[in-house]
Amino acid sequence: MSPSEGSQDGSTPEPMHTSPPAVYTEPEVPDPFLIDDEDSGGEEPGEVAAATESQHVLAPVPLATPPSPVPLATPISPTLTANRNKDVPPPPSEDSDQDEAPELYLPGLCIPTMFLPIPNTDPLTTLVNKYIHPPTSRPLRDLNGEWQRTDFHTLVMSNSWRSLARMARDRIVTSDPEDLNLILGLWYLRLSSLARMRLFNQTTAECTNLFSLLNTIEPPSNRQWLFDNILPFELEVMYARLKYWTGDHMGYLDALHALLHKCKTRSRRAKGDSNVVAMWKERGARVCLIMASQLVEMKDFAAAAKLLEPLCRQGADVPVPATRSAIARIHLQSGNLAAATLHIAQVAADPTAPPAMKLMNAALLAAAEGEDANATELLSGILAEDADNYVAVNNLCVTLLSQGRLKEGIEVMERALKAHPESVVIAEPFLFNLSTLYELRSSTAIENKRNLLIEVAKWSGDGLKTACLKMPSN
Template structure:
């Protein structure tokens, strides 16, 4: 299904105009939907201007308690606190980064994490355990977004420190086991830093805890492949990735990394065939994935001179399925 974000933005605006002014919950949900659509379209300046119209998202007027029209007998834990969707707060914090102000985004995310922690502490002191759980999850979510922001700023050391803190404070599940997705992500960050020894230790924990869990066999194998690639053992990494691909032929991450292995092994034609087949057979996922399309076009540039004709064919294929949020510059025709 195409990502018709322009239609979503228009629909949200139309619904906002027609909404009852007293129904703040619905209005704020619609604002989030519209701003999300605008950011997906890359219209960051417009999204920022419209977000400014909302004013301070933490002001009292946007809380349930401020509106005495809600009968007290209907109020419960779900109708207290802020009406602002948490996703809207995340979006508002991230928006400056897309406007080339990453430090402002990092500051806003930090303030949002502090807010989440305060709510958790207050819930503990007031013995509201039901409220504490969701806000702990939100706090962890904010830290993960912060780590992503740091990676986009090429601050992999800061991202790794943040992920280490997340792993220690939020990485243990109710059954006492570690969250293996967080550990795997931390291991990949260590590889980005070139710290292979630390990555091996992390992946060793994942192997130990995941050895009896069939659901994460693929994750364990991917970690092994990443480690081999970091060591420059391309043949062994390719063998591991081919094994994963046999079990899951639609894993785009595996295909991309297997193509990288083939490039380093000097098998550019094989890498092109692999990506081309994947994008053709899965047009609505791989065929419209900007990373996959850009990798394929880059390989065409390495293999052919000129490569324009091949990239035009890619554009024709993509145009049949792509939504209006697709960044066409990944085809590299300019």
């Protein structure tokens, strides 16, 4: 039987170290535009733990504050699109001489007091209990985190982050302390699942516990060997992310810059092994995208665009059309239409760029130039080829709203919600836009939003940012 989250006597275990500073509060209003992400949310089902923090999407600027009509904005392109069919490169070979590997035994990684208990409620449940009556009409939601009767793939696809966090914790405390590869991989699954649930204080506390223990390894050469050969790179990215959650954005950029320097150094050292070089170059590119995302959030658009420019010259190492689209959309956000037009034209002339990407870029440029009707036509063309392109559905709704065509916008979004609720309800900008249209269209918006809340509670899983539903919890 797997250990429970608490101790045997029901008491709450104390964390190994003191609590972190106050958590960073995210903006209340989500960005109304969806990013055209061909990775289905940025994670691959088999490597959700590796993608949550290391693969960020460059966030767009919010449109306008509803309930006034929302003007069309210019979201930034997705991050580098991962090739799910490519071979996974081996770990770096230049430092992996097993004959010289030190003997490491770290039982402290597996003790239960390294973890905090997961809360048995969440903001979505609070909304359901407040707005949905009678109680028999409320969708059943699993707040216990039971994972034994479900396979890993199903938990990932259903956004069951609570269950994944408990599974990782239960497996860690019963693992052999000598199996560091397994234990550290499970640690990242645990931390990334907590972050997906927006339990940032708890994620910070447990991640601090982990690295505090790792930094006590003696002698220093053994500690360095573990960081170079065993510790997942994604855990290092997660550790840097702690500064963001505590509001230290400049410190966050400094930590990311140190990781980028590490990627460049390891890539140069492994120049004799093409697979290892490609791995470190890809990691470096992803760190660049995370840094650019942070710079966009800080409104430093020029620095973000300049940071991504070198990626376009790496050839086959990164998908150039996606990178150029990202740069173009950064320029659109900053109002530099001339620079954006140049990059969009280069993507349009690139035969390797997907047609949907070209049409999406053209639609965003048309919207930025005030040609909402043209943008609507282009987005409708995307949907004619792929009716399940929910990014185009969402952005079409925004262009229709800009033209005052509220009824059409609601119909487009409700049709997508009815067809594939499991895919739509996890997109916070989609829910925010639909809630806004309900408020603008009718005085009975609260009833429509209650029905939307029921659908969300059925399908969304854990970690939804409930502010997108525009239903106050107090």
